[in-house]
Amino acid sequence: MLRKFLIYAPPYDPNTGGIIALHKLCDLINRSGREAFLYPLMPSFELHLHSLPQLQNMLDQFQAGLAAALEFRVNSDFITPTLAPAVEDQAGQDWVVVYPEIVFGNPLRAPNVVRWMMHKPGYWTNQVHYGAGELHFYYGQAFREYDVPRCTTSELRLTIHHTPFQLYLDEDANRPRSGTAYCLRKGKGRPLQHDLSDSVLIDGKSHEEIATIFKRVKTFISYDLWTTYSRYASLSGCDSVIIPEEGVGLQDWAPELQNRLGIAYGFDDLERARCTRGDLVALYRQSIENEGMSTAQAFVTEVDEFFADRP
16 A cells, blocks of 8 residues: 655745645655645644643644634745644544644544654653654754654664755855844843844844845854854855854764765864865755755655554
């Protein structure tokens, strides 16, 4: 049986890498000749019946999620057909449902579940509630903190990119530059460690705005350890520095060498980052789309094989 894929995803957001990857995976599966659909992600909860504030919070989040589902945004350049929520039989045996790691449990009650670890499990919610018999993929080695009991962990690194490469690439990387830019994103709440007198926060800005900023500042500083904007900054020709987090060493941050290209883990690492910026540009110049297609096809093959014996 060639099952269809149902990818549980939030509305498209061009500034959120994990959401882009979920939508892009759906697009690549469809371009490979198989069927894949998006399904609007609805909030899921661990419910404590005696906590009235939690019940109200749950209701508020559910209403917000329903509103987003009714006006579900997609990327018009992607092939991402969307199924409306609340259809009971959409997750039968002829489907494989792909959940990001933030989803609590199995809200679609799917018999065939793939879990995509796009960050460290429990990082956002402090909760991990997965079912037995799931197939797990990791976006990168840095997010593989443990393997979940009674689940199978794939050795395929499911890393899907979609980047406005030409928008960020600066062929005149030696142009005069001044000042800094910085982002908080997933590092929000960490103490700031740089001078803010001539520094611009990029959080919430569009790709076009950010690319313009990156092409005029000297240094980009990220308090988010894993944001793709650190790579975009390097592509744009400015020094790209990640502020290390206590207890997270270089190997924890980026186990794979290619993920360190052009990016400094702390200011003491700047010289290596500058020396490897050219390698990062060359990597992006390669056919990222073709690489993504190969990864998606390998993903589909492994999923087919894993669930093949199920009726």
